[in-house]
Amino acid sequence: MRRIDPQSFVRATRLTTRHINRQIVLNLVREHQPISRADLARKMRLARGRMTQIVSELVAQGEIYIGPTMQTARGRRPEMLFVRTRDRLVMAVDVRLSRTFLMLGDFAGSPIALESFETVRDPARLITEIARRVRAMLKKHDRAKSCEGIGLVIPGMVDQSSGRVLNSPQLGWKNVDVRDSLSRSTGLPVYIENAPIACALARMWLGEQGVAVPQNFVYVTVSDGVGTGVVVNGELVRGHSHTAGEFGHVPIALDGPVCLCGARGCLEAYTSNIATLSRYLGVEFSARSAHDLTRTSGLTVGDVVDRAKRGEQRAIRALEETGRYLGVGLAGIINVLNPGAIFIGGEVTEAWSILEPAIRAAITDRALTARAASTPIAAEPADSHPRLRGATALVSARAFAAPKIA
Amino acid sequence: MRRIDPQSFVRATRLTTRHINRQIVLNLVREHQPISRADLARKMRLARGRMTQIVSELVAQGEIYIGPTMQTARGRRPEMLFVRTRDRLVMAVDVRLSRTFLMLGDFAGSPIALESFETVRDPARLITEIARRVRAMLKKHDRAKSCEGIGLVIPGMVDQSSGRVLNSPQLGWKNVDVRDSLSRSTGLPVYIENAPIACALARMWLGEQGVAVPQNFVYVTVSDGVGTGVVVNGELVRGHSHTAGEFGHVPIALDGPVCLCGARGCLEAYTSNIATLSRYLGVEFSARSAHDLTRTSGLTVGDVVDRAKRGEQRAIRALEETGRYLGVGLAGIINVLNPGAIFIGGEVTEAWSILEPAIRAAITDRALTARAASTPIAAEPADSHPRLRGATALVSARAFAAPKIA
DNA sequence: GGCATTTTGTTCGACTTAAGAACAAATTAC
DNA sequence: GTAATTTGTTCTTAAGTCGAACAAAATGCC
Numbered sequence: 001m002r003r004i005d006p007q008s009f010v011r012a013t014r015l016t017t018r019h020i021n022r023q024i025v026l027n028l029v030r031e032h033q034p035i036s037r038a039d040l041a042r043k044m045r046l047a048r049g050r051m052t053q054i055v056s057e058l059v060a061q062g063e064i065y066i067g068p069t070m071q072t073a074r075g076r077r078p079e080m081l082f083v084r085t086r087d088r089l090v091m092a093v094d095v096r097l098s099r100t101f102l103m104l105g106d107f108a109g110s111p112i113a114l115e116s117f118e119t120v121r122d123p124a125r126l127i128t129e130i131a132r133r134v135r136a137m138l139k140k141h142d143r144a145k146s147c148e149g150i151g152l153v154i155p156g157m158v159d160q161s162s163g164r165v166l167n168s169p170q171l172g173w174k175n176v177d178v179r180d181s182l183s184r185s186t187g188l189p190v191y192i193e194n195a196p197i198a199c200a201l202a203r204m205w206l207g208e209q210g211v212a213v214p215q216n217f218v219y220v221t222v223s224d225g226v227g228t229g230v231v232v233n234g235e236l237v238r239g240h241s242h243t244a245g246e247f248g249h250v251p252i253a254l255d256g257p258v259c260l261c262g263a264r265g266c267l268e269a270y271t272s273n274i275a276t277l278s279r280y281l282g283v284e285f286s287a288r289s290a291h292d293l294t295r296t297s298g299l300t301v302g303d304v305v306d307r308a309k310r311g312e313q314r315a316i317r318a319l320e321e322t323g324r325y326l327g328v329g330l331a332g333i334i335n336v337l338n339p340g341a342i343f344i345g346g347e348v349t350e351a352w353s354i355l356e357p358a359i360r361a362a363i364t365d366r367a368l369t370a371r372a373a374s375t376p377i378a379a380e381p382a383d384s385h386p387r388l389r390g391a392t393a394l395v396s397a398r399a400f401a402a403p404k405i406a
Numbered sequence: 407m408r409r410i411d412p413q414s415f416v417r418a419t420r421l422t423t424r425h426i427n428r429q430i431v432l433n434l435v436r437e438h439q440p441i442s443r444a445d446l447a448r449k450m451r452l453a454r455g456r457m458t459q460i461v462s463e464l465v466a467q468g469e470i471y472i473g474p475t476m477q478t479a480r481g482r483r484p485e486m487l488f489v490r491t492r493d494r495l496v497m498a499v500d501v502r503l504s505r506t507f508l509m510l511g512d513f514a515g516s517p518i519a520l521e522s523f524e525t526v527r528d529p530a531r532l533i534t535e536i537a538r539r540v541r542a543m544l545k546k547h548d549r550a551k552s553c554e555g556i557g558l559v560i561p562g563m564v565d566q567s568s569g570r571v572l573n574s575p576q577l578g579w580k581n582v583d584v585r586d587s588l589s590r591s592t593g594l595p596v597y598i599e600n601a602p603i604a605c606a607l608a609r610m611w612l613g614e615q616g617v618a619v620p621q622n623f624v625y626v627t628v629s630d631g632v633g634t635g636v637v638v639n640g641e642l643v644r645g646h647s648h649t650a651g652e653f654g655h656v657p658i659a660l661d662g663p664v665c666l667c668g669a670r671g672c673l674e675a676y677t678s679n680i681a682t683l684s685r686y687l688g689v690e691f692s693a694r695s696a697h698d699l700t701r702t703s704g705l706t707v708g709d710v711v712d713r714a715k716r717g718e719q720r721a722i723r724a725l726e727e728t729g730r731y732l733g734v735g736l737a738g739i740i741n742v743l744n745p746g747a748i749f750i751g752g753e754v755t756e757a758w759s760i761l762e763p764a765i766r767a768a769i770t771d772r773a774l775t776a777r778a779a780s781t782p783i784a785a786e787p788a789d790s791h792p793r794l795r796g797a798t799a800l801v802s803a804r805a806f807a808a809p810k811i812a
Numbered sequence: 813g814g815c816a817t818t819t820t821g822t823t824c825g826a827c828t829t830a831a832g833a834a835c836a837a838a839t840t841a842c
Numbered sequence: 843g844t845a846a847t848t849t850g851t852t853c854t855t856a857a858g859t860c861g862a863a864c865a866a867a868a869t870g871c872c
Contacts, residue, residue, distance in 0.1 A: 027410040
């Protein structure tokens with residue numbers, strides 16, 4: 001029972017019915033392709049005449065295409081429908097601390113070109129460099145006409161509606177305009193998002209072949225920070241002022257280490273890459289030492305993961321402890337939100353066989369039902385580039401989204 | 407961008423447009439009543455002819471009525487529209503540990519009759535007694551024809567879709583059929599829900615005059631347990647297997663007291679009424695002593711609240727500490743979900759002037775933005791009977807809900 | 813081989829409904 | 843008394859959904 005917001009509703013028009021059904025058809029084709037009009041009509045309990053009309057429209061608009069007919073037991077051969085993805089392109093941009101990645105890819109997330117360059121810290125100069133490379137890449141592949149927009153992922157807090165970066169401690173940015181200037185420089189629409197939400201979008205819209213994604217799930221990214229994209233009823237939870245998702249700052253201890261945010265006992269202070277590395281090095285996590293740790297030790301969490309995979313006990317124990325704390329935080333999420341699945345991304349997941357049992361045990365200790373205790377938890381494969389795919393989904397998903405009404 | 411679930415969608419028909427707009431009208435009348443057709447048409451940017459048609463239908467269906475005309479500066483006097491609530495009734499039932507309450511009330515939650523009786527622990531006998539009293543009350547008020555259903559609130563975990571009580575430790579029930587037998591005994595449709603969710607429904611649908619309710623909020627109930635109703639985009643979050651809302655079992659300490667659920671450091675073990683009473687009595691919270699505390703001490707949390715209100719320092723400190731822990735848990739919720747408001751119900755809120763500053767301070771320490779730190783937090787007035795009003799909303803809200811599509 | 817059956821996709825006509833313009837009703841202003 | 847304003851109704855038209863029939867393309871059967 002959803003409550004209609006009297007301040008913000010969309011009334012229906014004569015176009016609404018058709019729009020809704022068109023989007024349903026589009027999503028059914030996407031899910032089940034190749035599929036015939038007749039099968040679609042059966043799934044939707046819609047007359048075949050109507051289906052022909054809807055499909056004709058979608059074909060005319062370039063959203064789907066009619067492929068070869070299929071062999072069937074008897075009767076007329078059905079024409080099979082496919083969603084057009086291969087010739088609809090997105091420029092995906094992933095800004096990270098040291099490097100910025102650009103990928104030209106299609107609507108399904110398949111890469112056509114990929115490049116990276118050292119991240120420039122000055123916002124204006126970085127935007128200029130990104131714009132230059134976008135234009136060059138599109139020109140090189142002669143695809144300027146097919147590119148429908150730019151998806152831009154930034155570390156930190158972004159305001160998606162205004163297109164500004166509110167606060168990125170990693171980049172040292174605060175209240176920076178990004179979207180509008182990049183849009184002006186490239187002539188393309190730009191959509192901006194933070195990393196955990198982008199990864200959740202990738203999962204939701206460009207998910208893995210053979211892996212069902214529930215309408216309710218949580219995606220956790222573990223890096224120097226720990227964040228989430230929370231999906232409820234198929235939609236990202238952004239919250240009242242769009243600051244939802246700061247999982248790393250859930251308190252799991254009353255008197256824990258001081259977190260980079262200033263509070264005590266934040267999950268992030270126990271589970272971030274910095275925390276794991278501190279644990280491995282036998283150094284107490286502190287905000288003061290966090291910035292120098294890699295430099296003074298010459299190690300990253302990737303090294304810890306490698307050593308654990310080679311059987312080094314200290315590394316294994318460090319990761320197990322990270323997993324336990326992560327499990328504690330996730331148990332809270334499971335008890336409050338009851339997600340259908342949890343996906344975890346970040347370097348630590350490369351030691352999944354070590355991490356997962358620790359996470360699972362902590363969850364089992366605290367879940368209230370057997371079903372909650374067995375909430376599926378999966379690692380994002382490291383080579384799947386979730387952030388770039390999320391940047392792609394920022395643009396492509398708009399074509400597939402449910403209409404907003406009432 | 408909501409993703410359409412290919413396993414569970416509702417396609418649009420020729421009726422969809424009208425249905426959507428009708429619900430919008432109904433909700434606008436409810437929000438702004440008394441209001442004229444012309445004003446509604448302006449708010450919806452809809453032609454007056456269409457508005458007349460929609461309103462005629464709603465009047466014919468008995469959802470709204472046309473009241474007296476209103477004085478205006480010039481021009482024809484507009485007829486004012488109202489939502490019919492007074493003659494549409496609900497039987498609300500609130501089953502508590504020691505007493506069960508029945509209220510016959512109208513769609514707006516105004517009570518017509520109220521009674522209670524000692525809760526019978528045997529499920530079958532309780533249902534029989536409830537049914538008997540429902541029938542008697544309806545007969546006494548000659549309202550059997552106007553009553554549209556029964557809303558039933560039960561302490562513990564309920565499965566709203568099957569109508570069963572999964573687990574109620576307070577009542578000692580496990581996997582008990584409730585809805586179907588009560589429905590058979592009364593001939594009325596029955597809707598069942600747990601207490602925190604019911605309270606959130608009351609807030610969302612029968613909220614307080616002059617208090618705006620955002621589309622995203624969290625309602626926390628503090629009693630022997632601590633639970634939440636989480637509302638996202640105007641809709642209750644039930645979760646994948648409908649076990650969302652167990653806020654009391656979010657871990658806020660790694661080595662805390664053992665909770666009634668068996669885990670360590672649950673928020674509930676620090677903030678429930680039992681925990682507050684233990685704190686006041688200087689007794690360590692433990693599962694073993696929890697059940698006897700009231701009997702051996704002769705006190706309840708209500709006594710602690712009374713004493714605090716009278717200035718007793720020990721009571722004040724006990725409540726302040728409860729508030730601090732509650733604030734820690736809520737800081738986590740704020741950081742993950744960014745709700746527009748938080749409502750808190752339960753006896754402890756009667757000492758709101760003591761509790762609120764403690765909650766606020768803990769949140770301020772851990773919130774990441776100034777706006778998050780100033781998330782509005784309000785106490786549910788104790789005399790507002792949120793559970794009974796929630797039981798009412800279980801039935802009445804169906805008439806006002808947004809249509810489910812796509 | 814021809815006709816019957818099956819299955820897919822198209823076409824056509826009927827009916828319903830959203831939309832917009834004009835009209836009517838009820839008031840104040842001049 | 844007429845003009846202007848505002849509300850609510852009526853009427854007509856265009857658009858869109860629905861369902862039945864038709865056509866096309868295949869296999870099955872006698």
